[in-house]
Amino acid sequence: MHLIYDFDMxxxxxxxQLMAQNLQKRRLEKGLSRTTLSEISGVPAPTIAKFExxxxxxxxxxxxxxKALGHAKEVxxxxxxxxxxxxxxxxxxxxxxxxxxxxxNERSK
Numbered sequence: 871m872h873l874i875y876d877f878d879m880x881x882x883x884x885x886x887q888l889m890a891q892n893l894q895k896r897r898l899e900k901g902l903s904r905t906t907l908s909e910i911s912g913v914p915a916p917t918i919a920k921f922e923x924x925x926x927x928x929x930x931x932x933x934x935x936x937k938a939l940g941h942a943k944e945v946x947x948x949x950x951x952x953x954x955x956x957x958x959x960x961x962x963x964x965x966x967x968x969x970x971x972x973x974x975n976e977r978s979k
Contacts, residue, residue: 886925889932894922896939911938 880888897907897918904922908915911934918935921927927935936945954960 883925890921890925890927893932893935893939896941900939907935907938911935913938 904915904918913931913934933945952963
């Protein structure tokens with residue numbers, strides 16, 4: 871077992887806040903009101919407002935908003951490339967590329 875040092879100090883809440891801020895910036899850059907974005911995306915305007923204020927949203931709603939703002943490609947790219955810290959981890963990734971299920975002894979963070 872080897873230790874993984876993760877210097878990414880952002881909490882999930884920090885990341886959600888940044889995602890909400892970015893979505894709001896993109897909405898405002900396009901000159902869209904929440905109501906208009908709601909009509910384009912199918913996500914209720916109160917859900918958009920709640921995300922921008924409280925940083926909580928379902929993944930389905932987030933994807934619909936990102937798609938409505940023209941960022942479907944970026945969302946589809948999330949987690950699309952394997953990341954590794956060591957050559958041993960890269961070898962494990964390459965060995966497991968066709969796996970359909972995980973193992974019980976997965977590493978924890």
